[in-house]
Amino acid sequence: MDILKELNPQQRQAVTAPAGPVLVLAGPGSGKTRVLTNRIAYLINQLGAQPYQILAVTFTNKAAREMESRLAKLLDRSVQGIWMGTFHAICARILRREQAYLPFTSSFVIFDDDDQNTLIKRAVKDLNLDEKLYKPTSVRAAISNAKNNLILPKDYPASTYRDEVIARIYERYQTLLISNNAVDFDDLLLYTWKLLEENPTVRDTYSRRLQHILVDEFQDTNMVQYELLRHLASAHNHLFVVGDEDQSIYRWRGADYRNVLRFEEDYPGAQKILLEQNYRSTQTVLDAARAVIDRNRYRTPKRLKALPEHGQGEKLELYEAVDDYGEAAYVVETIQQSVRYGKARAGEFAVMYRTNAMSRLLEEAFLRAGLPYRLVGAQRFYGRREVKDIISFLRLLQNPNDEISLGRVINVPPRGIGDKAQVSLQLAAQAAQTSAGQVLLELAAKGKEAASWEILGRSARLLADVGGLLAAWREQLDTLSLPNLFDRVLNDVGYREYIDDGSEEGSGRWENVQELRRLAVEYEERGLSAFLENLALVSDQDTIPEEAEAPTLLTLHAAKGLEFPCVFITGLDDGMLPHNRALDDPEEMAEERRLFYVGITRAKKRVYLVRAAQRSTYGSFQDSIPSRFLDDIPADKLQNSGARGYSTRRSGSSTTWNDNRSLRGGSYAAPASAGGPPARQAAPVLPARYKPGMRVSHPSWGEGLVIDSRLQDGDETVDVAFESVGFKRLLGSLAKLDILKS
């Protein structure tokens, strides 16, 4: 075993750096996981560190698992004891150990977005505020933002009336969380930070114990995370952080790539190491990517070098489809062709998009072609109703104070407990200064003797029955194994009969339940609490199935940290990528650019850039223009495969007059060679008649200046700024434009 053998000089410098602050700026594909893994091995083997003295923070649970297994291979000895996981998982672990300092018990549950929204609605209602004005999602964003920036309710800046109100909602929301014995995602970080901030003894204990702290994807840390690291490292400053400003894509979650700059300021002696040797892509892919990212500012420029054996590689391929159906069809057919001609295996392809909504058409195209695919994210498994129901039952078992879960399943399956009964239950709980769950348990235990039996009136019996179920389950909490407990709950409530109505969806729902049960079996050893925590903290990226011989469909965000031989980036239109919401904010725009950069640099060999001249939004069709990022790719790195010009849109309306674009494209399409849609076909050579700078005249809009012109879909699209009506986009063949002078 030689930790240093397969490292290049920069990697070796990083791995063998003396204990102290180290900043590794690692370009895509430069082997940063290897650096992190070997660094840990080096700490243990050469610097005499014990595994339990090492904390390694990863971006996903999957990355943690991967690092663990690589490390086990690298070291002969067991790596048990290393703290490895996401910020959230590590914080949850600390919080469960330190309940003495916290306003909740160690059986706290973690609320997800839906739970948060429900709770915020409740807070808004409690404060008699207008629910239309204070929408849960927007309030949640404000609160989350505050938490990410270490702002507690009392410190929330009340600069506007709205902020003042949000501060009150925030405060109420925190109170509600605590009475539910619950925390949200941001709380995991915030409470841990607060714990270390306010209790120097606790801070020192952790900091002295965790002698070496390593952080992956450092560019995507936010302020709480940064401050948390400072506290944890306060006794020694042994912080080894690895990141790349160019791959920071979680700004909306509070991530700030400028933490990389702050790190250099806060730790002046920090070693800075740049990893520029790329082990993944061809030089062409790297050059194209660099041309895109070099337009961003406030970063360390990097010159990524490909391995000589990877060679120059193929040009990036650009395809402009007539509409989004054509876009999907192109993706599917290109994959089929490549597989058929043995150029690549199906599993070597990834199809990336900006928004999950875009996956639908792609999935349909794959289904129609009979081509299997694997989908990452989107309708999350854990977001499905039946899965959430069962999780709610289990959460309630662990923590009867969880009113959100109770509200979710108290009447599942329907057992006659409607709104009215639930409201009186709330009132009874309030009167008794306790939670609804406790009232249920009391009803079950004492029956008619219970204090609230009278108040509840007719529904008391029904509520007591639910309480009885809950009490019975809780008695078994320590005796039954997790899978048995799972079955017991399902049996007692008759859940299968409730969701599996014999229909196709019904058995699909039951299938999901069984999937969840399989997971419960895996957690038999660790128990309910660990099971629930894992359910809350797993991410989409953790659930990417490996080694399946099928193309992967995923968002650009989910693609971070992955690599594929062939990558499609779809939706390369202004408004999609860059996304509409980024168009008027330079910081957001820079992030969209990084997102595109991340997409390109996932590719080992081939990149397909795809756009659609028209796409459906909300049901109606809209024209789009090519993404501005496409202009930044040097022409000699790009191969334009032109417009194929047909759509697989099924509606019969494709021949209506206003659809002349698809028609026009269609008329240029090559005669179908052997049935089916025509194979890839270059656009016909059509001279551009208009050039930027020309003065033109239009019969109704008068004179104007040509801003831009390009050939697409077999026609010429001309952008003209008219003196009378301003900016207009015209089709060369239709518009009656006269050229006045060039």
Add this chain to the structure above:
DNA sequence: CCGATGAAACACTGG
């Protein structure tokens, strides 16, 4: 109290 129906809102990225 329950399920069906129709209107209205609606989707950027995710631990």
Add this chain to the structure above:
DNA sequence: GTTTCATCGG
């Protein structure tokens, strides 16, 4: 186009 919420009749 899809999903979620409110309303209505049973």
